[in-house]
Amino acid sequence: MDGVREGPDRPLAAVLKSTQRGGSTRRGGSTRRGGSTRRGGHACPPHPLQRARLPLVAALVTALALPPAHAVLDPREMLPDPAQEARARDIGRGLRCLVCQNQSIDDSNAELARDLRRIVRERIAAGDTDDEVVRFIVDRYGEFVLLRPPLNAMTIALWASPALLFGLGALSTWLYLRRRRPAQSAPAELSAEERARLKGLLTE
Amino acid sequence: MIPELGHYALVLALMLASVQGIVTLLGARLGEARGAMLMAAGPSTAIAQAGFVGLSFLCLMWSYAVSDFSVANVAQNSHSLKPMLYKLTGTWGNHEGSMVLWVFILSFCGALVALFGNNLPASLRARVLGVLALVSVGFLLFILFTSNPFERIWPIPEDGRDLNPLLQDPGLAFHPPFLYLGYVGTAVSFAFACAALLEGRVDAAWGRWVRPWTLFAWCALTVGIGLGSWWAYYELGWGGFWFWDPVENASLMPWFLATALLHSAIVVEKREALKVWTILLAILTFSLSLLGTFLVRSGILNSVHAFANDPDRGVFILALLFLTVGASLALFAWRAPVLAPQGVFAPISREGSLILNNLLLATLCAVVFVGTLYPLFADLAWGAKITVGPPFFNAATFPLFFALLFAMGVGPLLPWKRGDLWAALSRLKLAFGTVAVFVIVYVAAIDRALLPLLGFALALWLVLAAATDFADRIRLGSVPLADSWRRARGLPRGIVGGIIAHAAVGITVAGIAGKGIAPERITLMQPGETTTIAGYVIRFEGTHPVSGPNWRGTEGRLVVLRNDREVAVLTPQRRHYPVANMGTTEAAIHTSGFADLYAVIGETAENGATVVRLHFNPLAPWIWAGTILMALGGVVSLMDRRLRVGVPARRRASAPAAVAAE
Numbered sequence: 001m002d003g004v005r006e007g008p009d010r011p012l013a014a015v016l017k018s019t020q021r022g023g024s025t026r027r028g029g030s031t032r033r034g035g036s037t038r039r040g041g042h043a044c045p046p047h048p049l050q051r052a053r054l055p056l057v058a059a060l061v062t063a064l065a066l067p068p069a070h071a072v073l074d075p076r077e078m079l080p081d082p083a084q085e086a087r088a089r090d091i092g093r094g095l096r097c098l099v100c101q102n103q104s105i106d107d108s109n110a111e112l113a114r115d116l117r118r119i120v121r122e123r124i125a126a127g128d129t130d131d132e133v134v135r136f137i138v139d140r141y142g143e144f145v146l147l148r149p150p151l152n153a154m155t156i157a158l159w160a161s162p163a164l165l166f167g168l169g170a171l172s173t174w175l176y177l178r179r180r181r182p183a184q185s186a187p188a189e190l191s192a193e194e195r196a197r198l199k200g201l202l203t204e
Numbered sequence: 205m206i207p208e209l210g211h212y213a214l215v216l217a218l219m220l221a222s223v224q225g226i227v228t229l230l231g232a233r234l235g236e237a238r239g240a241m242l243m244a245a246g247p248s249t250a251i252a253q254a255g256f257v258g259l260s261f262l263c264l265m266w267s268y269a270v271s272d273f274s275v276a277n278v279a280q281n282s283h284s285l286k287p288m289l290y291k292l293t294g295t296w297g298n299h300e301g302s303m304v305l306w307v308f309i310l311s312f313c314g315a316l317v318a319l320f321g322n323n324l325p326a327s328l329r330a331r332v333l334g335v336l337a338l339v340s341v342g343f344l345l346f347i348l349f350t351s352n353p354f355e356r357i358w359p360i361p362e363d364g365r366d367l368n369p370l371l372q373d374p375g376l377a378f379h380p381p382f383l384y385l386g387y388v389g390t391a392v393s394f395a396f397a398c399a400a401l402l403e404g405r406v407d408a409a410w411g412r413w414v415r416p417w418t419l420f421a422w423c424a425l426t427v428g429i430g431l432g433s434w435w436a437y438y439e440l441g442w443g444g445f446w447f448w449d450p451v452e453n454a455s456l457m458p459w460f461l462a463t464a465l466l467h468s469a470i471v472v473e474k475r476e477a478l479k480v481w482t483i484l485l486a487i488l489t490f491s492l493s494l495l496g497t498f499l500v501r502s503g504i505l506n507s508v509h510a511f512a513n514d515p516d517r518g519v520f521i522l523a524l525l526f527l528t529v530g531a532s533l534a535l536f537a538w539r540a541p542v543l544a545p546q547g548v549f550a551p552i553s554r555e556g557s558l559i560l561n562n563l564l565l566a567t568l569c570a571v572v573f574v575g576t577l578y579p580l581f582a583d584l585a586w587g588a589k590i591t592v593g594p595p596f597f598n599a600a601t602f603p604l605f606f607a608l609l610f611a612m613g614v615g616p617l618l619p620w621k622r623g624d625l626w627a628a629l630s631r632l633k634l635a636f637g638t639v640a641v642f643v644i645v646y647v648a649a650i651d652r653a654l655l656p657l658l659g660f661a662l663a664l665w666l667v668l669a670a671a672t673d674f675a676d677r678i679r680l681g682s683v684p685l686a687d688s689w690r691r692a693r694g695l696p697r698g699i700v701g702g703i704i705a706h707a708a709v710g711i712t713v714a715g716i717a718g719k720g721i722a723p724e725r726i727t728l729m730q731p732g733e734t735t736t737i738a739g740y741v742i743r744f745e746g747t748h749p750v751s752g753p754n755w756r757g758t759e760g761r762l763v764v765l766r767n768d769r770e771v772a773v774l775t776p777q778r779r780h781y782p783v784a785n786m787g788t789t790e791a792a793i794h795t796s797g798f799a800d801l802y803a804v805i806g807e808t809a810e811n812g813a814t815v816v817r818l819h820f821n822p823l824a825p826w827i828w829a830g831t832i833l834m835a836l837g838g839v840v841s842l843m844d845r846r847l848r849v850g851v852p853a854r855r856r857a858s859a860p861a862a863v864a865a866e
Contacts, residue, residue: 078726104593147593148595149578
């Protein structure tokens with residue numbers, strides 16, 4: 001194993017071998033890889049940040065970066081039927097590479113992402129609908145793989161938040177504006193103290 | 205010796221900052237008469253503090269330049285073979301060094317306030333310097349106790365472990381300083397906000413002081429975010445430029461609020477309204493900068509994240525965050541009612557449009573905030589692991605963005621106090637018409653995908669609306685050209701800067717929309733084979749080994765032909781950095797200014813067949829051209845006369861007139 005991120009001269013045979021290896025889709029496999037802190041040599045995890053302790057800012061951007069960036073999808077993985085392949089790409093864009101940070105399996109070169117891409121294509125070739133493919137993967141990896149969180153009791157607050165927040169903001173703005181209408185803002189009467197001060201100033 | 209000097213300078217800076225914080229705030233509390241002596245100590249301590257932090261930063265940079273591997277920080281993040289540029293920029297390419305840079309910029313800004321703040325009321329200046337000093341103390345303590353960059357190691361390693369190769373890049377080398385300038389600029393606005401609360405007074409002069417600092421922070425943040433996304437585009441190898449990643453969002457949230465603050469400060473300055481809200485925005489903007497630091501440093505959002513390795517740091521920053529946010533919000537709750545609201549206006553007016561701007565930007569910020577922290581919340585509340593990825597952020601923010609972009613075109617045309625929406629819209633009828641024609645032509649001839657279409661239409665709308673605003677202001681067409689020219693030269697730079705920045709947003713939006721219709725091609729190519737994309741014929745001529753000072757790799761050669769004529773040669777690389785044992789992808793980009801041809805190579809088989817990924821990204825360069833132009837608009841605005849001239853005195857003279865006009 002230790003595929004993908006080896007040197008640039010990695011022979012094709014090894015690539016093919018690693019993608020064809022049976023049983024590599026086990027969940028345990030990914031966890032083990034994910035937990036490793038060895039430098040280099042394995043799929044996605046030695047996230048660049050992990051090693052280099054970047055500065056905050058570099059991190060700000062590097063995290064866009066996510067894993068070492070060889071994300072070139074291999075045409076040999078693709079399905080022969082362009083329509084099916086397009087479906088696979090669509091599904092892939094919505095699935096998270098579990099051992100990377102926030103990256104879809106389409107963008108990641110991690111071995112797990114490669115395996116997931118293969119599963120997606122296998123399921124599509126077997127005649128599954130898009131929903132069935134996604135369910136197949138969620139059943140095995142949990143909802144964590146979905147980049148778009150599904151709407152349920154737990155995420156209702158999340159999905160409602162844009163409308164709620166905007167509504168709340170709009171309401172307070174309206175209340176504020178109502179108070180600030182020109183007509184309603186006649187200057188307040190002077191207090192006794194102010195009147196005394198004014199008198200003092202005028203007689204000065 | 206040099207590292208010890210740097211360490212010592214940091215300790216001295218901490219002492220000076222403590223003195224500065226206590227003495228100035230105490231002096232301001234005692235009042236003009238009794239505290240004058242104490243307040244007078246503020247500027248000199250601020251300048252001295254900046255000097256010592258600067259010295260410390262230089263010492264660290266020196267250690268990097270001479271590759272002093274007895275310093276643990278250098279040994280972990282540098283290498284003797286690294287090019288000098290990256291040795292120097294490596295100074296902030298790591299946690300400890302970046303914190304020193306952060307404090308250096310902070311103390312430098314403090315020194316600027318000290319040097320050029322002579323026209324500020326003495327107590328206001330003292331309080332601003334005091335608050336800045338307290339922030340400095342927090343971060344200096346953080347550095348000295350949890351992230352000392354000058355720690356020595358024994359035995360001294362023969363060579364360093366090298367900087368993450370992804371960071372050995374000009375775009376990323378200068379990305380951190382810009383982002384820090386932005387963050388720290390918000391710290392100055394924050395200090396002004398706290399000082400105003402302590403003073404219990406906010407007036408137009410205050411607005412004029414806060415606005416340039418906010419503008420400055422905003423420009424730097426804009427450039428910083430732009431550089432980061434540009435780097436992601438050419439370095440990460442799949443042509444994306446924004447991924448809604450937590451750490452990215454951490455820089456975007458302060459940007460939203462800084463943009464809002466920039467606009468609400470105009471209202472404070474011109475109309476003395478929205479004072480309380482502006483103060484709150486200034487506090488929140490800086491708080492989000494700190495929150496960003498916490499999110500990134502503590503690693504709570506990404507378990508595989510870099511900084512998770514030191515929970516102490518996370519706890520320290522969290523404490524700092526609570527202290528700063530808690531104290532400033534408490535101060536706000538206590539003192540904000542003192543600030544008397546002024547400046548009445550109707551909902552349909554420039555003020556109203558700026559409130560809408562603030563509403564939309566604040567909502568955008570809040571939505572990104574919720575989306576970024578929701579996984580953490582779900583984990584704490586239900587123990588569930590969920591992901592909130594780009595599909596959520598796109599769905600949640602796009603409607604808000606569209607509303608914002610549309611309103612951005614109309615707002616600047618509304619007059620202050622009371623406006624007529626129909627009058628403003630009818631001035632834009634030419635722009636409307638042009639956009640409508642464009643939409644029809646586009647749908648008929650190019651593409652029907654809704655989102656890119658909306659993006660292009662709004663981009664055009666923004667540019668045309670900005671042009672309309674400009675043309676109206678110089679009375680183009682209704683007075684002789686020479687008169688218009690004179691008017692154009694006489695326009696306040698603040699206005700010109702705003703027009704430039706608004707049009708620039710349009711340019712960036714066009715670039716982003718272009719990514720939505722970008723075709724891509726991924727093929728396995730033998731040397732000599734050709735493929736086509738967007739009317740170009742690409743001939744693959746094989747790969748060959750290349751090497752650099754601290755890497756070796758493979759370079760592909762792709763000849764780009766158009767109508768059988770050679771237009772360009774693309775040489776994408778795959779590099780391997782042996783010391784770091786990491787690889788990078790170097791995309792090759794041929795740009796015409798209107799579109800990018802983008803190529804990346806993948807693995808090469810023994811028979812020479814190579815995976816080639818090609819993108820044709822229409823208008824992609826505009827994303828960053830627009831970003832730069834936005835910042836440029838900010839710079840033009842910064843050069844406005846009223847920000848350069850002794851403002852407060854003039855303002856006092858004109859204030860009664862403004863009141864009478866109501």
